[in-house]
Amino acid sequence: MENVSNWEKSTIANELIQGMEVARQLKFHLSSSTSSLETQQRLLQRILSSYDNALLLLNWSESSAVQPQAVQAMVSVPQSPISTDRSPGGSKDHHQDVSKKRKALPTWKDQVRTYSENGAESSADDGYSWRKYGQKDILGAIYPRSYYRCTYRNTQTCYATKQVQRSDNDPTIFEITYKGKHTCLQASNSVPPATPENQELKHDDNHHHHHQQHQPPPNDVLVNFKSNLRVETEDFKNKEASNSFSFAYGIENLTSDGQPSSFSQLVNENLMANFSPTFISPATSGSSYFSVSPYQMNSFAQFPECDHNEIISANTSTTNSPILDLDFQIDHVDLDPTFPFDTPGFF
DNA sequence: CGGATTTGACCGGG
């Protein structure tokens, strides 16, 4: 337990909460006669994905996490090459030598929805200061991809990076891929990151500045779970109202109205993806902020390597993936019980 | 002037 940082806890809890929320929606849909099978399957997919991500976050093993983007790409125009679509026939032999991966940096994704149409700048402030170091046109993508690294890479040897890619289908969506965790110490007066990355507490505290962030015992996680779930639900509704999108419960209405529905489904999918719980602070009671961030955090971990997931996802993904993942996890834990994250010098 | 961004070159893996 001790080697699981607060950041990981919150992120895992994030996934679990999301899964629970979606499960509730699915329950509602199942009892509703108007619910389409497609919708139900999508909800189920999301639930499985949440489990998958949570398990993956627990020990950084590869996974067949089903990305919402994949669904989105399938529903919409087939112009964006998503990594999950590969020919199943090409299942080449792969080695599971986990030993000599050099770039086993943890990777997770996030979707940020901009509210102002021009708002390319709104795609940003996640609490960390980034420095752009490159931009590339990506094959098959309309918008270029921007590369950022932590500002304190040289001064504090912080190797966190992120990539920002504007979505082809919905230009108000920015897909952000984070690689590596911040090992830097941000300025103390700065606003704590609204992302689950609440890491400053886990640094070797040469000087414990007033750490009101206590390490919550495992039970606290559950407490957080519940309390935040409530918050999240409210927030959920607020956003639904403010965006004047009837989503989730209204999907069928939108889609079955004779509309081609690909777009509305796309929108709903994006909303679904973005309506994940806006971050759960591990410091619950009396804590100053439940950062209800202006952007949504739908983080799900990614496979540091592409090798395994190829063959895993070649199988029909969802059903058998947990089993496979468990196997991987066991192996992984046996081989490498230490989490690379908790060592600040790791890179 | 100093730090951040831009942008083409460079590099390495597939």
Add this chain to the structure above:
DNA sequence: CCCGGTCAAATCCG
């Protein structure tokens, strides 16, 4: 050789 990722010189900006 193509493509994605990074470097670094030039440029921008406060």
